[in-house]
Amino acid sequence: xxxxxxxxxxxxxxxxxxxxxxxxxxxxxxxxxxxxxxxxxxxxxxxxxxxxxxxxxxxxxxxxxxxxxxxxxxxxxxxxxxxxxxxxxxxxxxxxxxxxxxxxxxxxxxxxxxxxxxxxxxxxxxxxxxxxxxxxxxxxxxxxxxxxxxxxxxxxxxxxxxxxxxxxxxxxxxxxxxxxxxxxxxxxxxxxxxxxxxxxxxxxxxxxxxxxxxxxxxxxxxxxxxxxxxxxxxxxxxxxxxxxxxxxxxxxxxxxxxxxxxxxxxxxxxxxxxxxxxxxxxxxxxxxxxxxxxxxxxxxxxxxxxxxxxxxxxxxxxxxxxxxxxxxxxxxxxxxxxxxxxxxxxxxxxxxxxxxxxxxxxxxxxxxxxxxxxxxxxxxxxxxxxxxxxxxxxxxxxxxxxxxxxxxxxxxxxxxxxxxxxxxxxxxxxxxxxxxxxxxxxxxxxxxxxxxxxxxxxxxxxxxxxxxxxxxxxxxxxxxxxxxxxxxxxxxxxxxxxxxxxxxxxxxxxxxxxxxxxxxxxxxxxxxxxxxxxxxxxxxxxxxxxxxxxxxxxxxxxxxxxxxxxxxxxxxxxxxxxxxxxxxxxxxxxxxxxxxxxxxxxxxxxxxxxxxxxxxxxxxxxxxxxxxxxxxxxxxxxxxxxxxxxxxxxxxxxxxxxxxxxxxxxxxxxxxxxxxx
Ligand code: ADP
Ligand code: MG
Numbered sequence: 001x002x003x004x005x006x007x008x009x010x011x012x013x014x015x016x017x018x019x020x021x022x023x024x025x026x027x028x029x030x031x032x033x034x035x036x037x038x039x040x041x042x043x044x045x046x047x048x049x050x051x052x053x054x055x056x057x058x059x060x061x062x063x064x065x066x067x068x069x070x071x072x073x074x075x076x077x078x079x080x081x082x083x084x085x086x087x088x089x090x091x092x093x094x095x096x097x098x099x100x101x102x103x104x105x106x107x108x109x110x111x112x113x114x115x116x117x118x119x120x121x122x123x124x125x126x127x128x129x130x131x132x133x134x135x136x137x138x139x140x141x142x143x144x145x146x147x148x149x150x151x152x153x154x155x156x157x158x159x160x161x162x163x164x165x166x167x168x169x170x171x172x173x174x175x176x177x178x179x180x181x182x183x184x185x186x187x188x189x190x191x192x193x194x195x196x197x198x199x200x201x202x203x204x205x206x207x208x209x210x211x212x213x214x215x216x217x218x219x220x221x222x223x224x225x226x227x228x229x230x231x232x233x234x235x236x237x238x239x240x241x242x243x244x245x246x247x248x249x250x251x252x253x254x255x256x257x258x259x260x261x262x263x264x265x266x267x268x269x270x271x272x273x274x275x276x277x278x279x280x281x282x283x284x285x286x287x288x289x290x291x292x293x294x295x296x297x298x299x300x301x302x303x304x305x306x307x308x309x310x311x312x313x314x315x316x317x318x319x320x321x322x323x324x325x326x327x328x329x330x331x332x333x334x335x336x337x338x339x340x341x342x343x344x345x346x347x348x349x350x351x352x353x354x355x356x357x358x359x360x361x362x363x364x365x366x367x368x369x370x371x372x373x374x375x376x377x378x379x380x381x382x383x384x385x386x387x388x389x390x391x392x393x394x395x396x397x398x399x400x401x402x403x404x405x406x407x408x409x410x411x412x413x414x415x416x417x418x419x420x421x422x423x424x425x426x427x428x429x430x431x432x433x434x435x436x437x438x439x440x441x442x443x444x445x446x447x448x449x450x451x452x453x454x455x456x457x458x459x460x461x462x463x464x465x466x467x468x469x470x471x472x473x474x475x476x477x478x479x480x481x482x483x484x485x486x487x488x489x490x491x492x493x494x495x496x497x498x499x500x501x502x503x504x505x506x507x508x509x510x511x512x513x514x515x516x517x518x519x520x521x522x523x524x525x526x527x528x529x530x531x532x533x534x535x536x537x538x539x540x541x542x543x544x545x546x547x548x549x550x551x552x553x554x555x556x557x558x559x560x561x562x563x564x565x566x567x568x569x570x571x572x573x574x575x576x577x578x579x580x581x582x583x584x585x586x587x588x589x590x591x592x593x594x595x596x597x598x599x600x601x602x603x604x605x606x607x608x609x610x611x612x613x614x615x616x617x618x619x620x621x622x623x624x625x626x627x628x629x630x631x632x633x634x635x636x637x638x639x640x641x642x643x644x645x646x647x648x649x650x651x652x653x654x655x656x657x658x659x660x661x662x663x664x665x666x667x668x669x670x671x672x673x674x675x676x677x
Contacts, residue, residue, distance in 0.1 A: 303376025
């Protein structure tokens with residue numbers, strides 16, 4: 001049986017089985033599913049195309065019987081000549097005396113080894129009697145260590161395939177194999193280990209890529225469904241006519257992407273399940289507008305709403321934009337740490353007796369003294385800035401409220417599908433019309449003075465600028481020193497009438513707020529800042545973003561910073577000062593100057609950095625796939641996701657016999673079990 005311990009395979013002893021356990025390869029099945037991580041393709045090329053010292057494969061006729069010489073302790077050397085394209089090539093083979101008997105004059109032989117162009121000689125690492133199977137030899141390379149070598153592994157896998165191959169059962173329904181032209185599991189397994197040609201290998205890999213993605217998606221979506229049905233929510237019977245009317249009062253029409261996201265959110269509200277949705281969209285794409293409509297819908301259903309944001313400044317800004325959008329349609333309150341004493345008492349009383357419909361606030365929202373009459377809908381902005389506990393506290397302020405998370409950090413679709421597989425995701429991927437594109441330039445460090453002159457010119461037109469300081473890794477202290485120096489440098493550079501502000505992480509919160517307020521009021525014209533500080537505020541009059549040492553930042557971060565400008569009517573500029581050393585750095589700068597679309601940037605960032613690094617840390621909830629490559633096999637991921645969705649939604653695991661093996665597999669899956677306990 002495939003579940004037999006691996007020691008049952010011919011050629012595997014107790015000791016070797018122990019070595020294999022580390023991988024972990026415990027059963028025959030584990031062994032058969034231990035696929036090569038790459039393949040060396042040895043192609044037979046004309047002698048003239050072979051590169052000196054490369055590993056090459058040639059095919060020729062043995063001219064005379066090999067000569068065997070011994071040297072050192074039990075060392076041997078076998079040499080013979082073969083004729084390739086009428087040219088005599090010398091072949092040398094070390095320590096394989098036994099091959100002398102097999103190789104005879106007149107035979108055709110295929111040799112792989114290191115090529116010496118000058119001596120027309122090949123040092124053979126592998127040989128095969130007879131002609132090459134095809135014009136290329138594909139060599140599987142496994143990830144191995146210690147006593148488990150590629151050679152040994154290949155040998156025992158061969159035995160395992162021979163002895164157990166017939167037991168490999170199909171997991172996927174036949175109709176998928178046919179639709180996507182995938183080999184069955186047995187043939188696919190055989191090909192993964194012993195590929196005979198590239199095309200067969202390609203299809204085998206396609207098969208396992210799809211299988212991996214499908215299984216993963218099935219697990220995530222099953223989890224989502226189970227969680228969803230296990231959590232009580234409430235069906236909010238909002239008034240669609242009123243909601244429509246509310247939208248029509250906006251001074252603009254919603255973009256198609258806004259409308260689509262809104263519809264998804266509204267349908268969550270209406271459903272009896274609890275909403276668990278992430279709304280993604282670039283800064284300025286109109287998330288707040290969508291949130292406002294959804295909040296209004298909840299109000300028409302007799303509920304209260306809450307919007308929690310990470311900083312006071314953001315709370316104030318959201319409060320202002322919501323008040324403007326709502327007008328007379330709701331009573332909105334702002335609740336932050338600065339609301340204290342009697343004022344706070346009055347406010348919390350008004351929230352409790354439902355005089356207030358919507359509360360915008362910071363952490364102050366989740367303090368004990370805040371109770372709602374009936375909180376039905378809670379929104380968390382910049383959700384990654386809050387801990388699980390904080391999000392839960394907000395949720396606990398109501399009776400099964402719907403919760404929407406918002407983020408302005410675009411996450412590549414592939415990652416969103418995998419990392420947030422158990423969440424619903426809505427995306428606003430277009431900007432409202434008429435928005436001016438931010439012009440982005442990349443310059444070298446020695447042009448800094450010109451950059452300062454440019455800022456001066458724009459200031460004279462009444463505009464403002466941010467200057468982001470170089471970042472010194474691992475040293476908060478040096479970082480601040482840098483900011484202080486740069487601040488001073490700029491103060492000296494500009495005439496006294498121009499005020500240069502300084503912002504960094506060590507400033508007390510109230511000072512930070514004060515400086516931001518001054519900047520927002522144009523009392524400060526140039527704001528020097530470290531990135532430690534989120535300049536997460538809307539100052540529409542700021543039109544220039546200068547980023548020092550831009551090559552040190554990831555694309556997403558650069559994009560976030562750039563998003564601080566371009567919020568008003570005027571043309572905005574982003575100037576990247578960078579002297580990147582490597583190609584990747586240069587590529588990043590180029591991409592920044594070419595696109596302002598956050599999703600496109602995030603996809604590019606993912607390509608440059610790889611999925612593991614994308615969130616900055618390794619354990620980011622992104623699974624590691626064995627065969628599949630999230631970036632490269634993106635289309636397969638999409639397909640698998642669609643299929644998984646259909647399987648779960650139409651309950652195929654239960655109703656359709658073709659899905660029985662999948663059902664069985666999932667029932668035995670350790671990951672799912674651990675999540676459901
Ligand atoms: P976000 O929250 O995604 O940063 P906002 O909802 O605050 O974006 O919108 C940014 C600005 O664009 C606001 O001034 C808002 O009034 C405006 N806006 C939002 N949606 C549209 C739209 N569809 N057409 C024109 N302007 C819009
Ligand atoms: Mg609901």
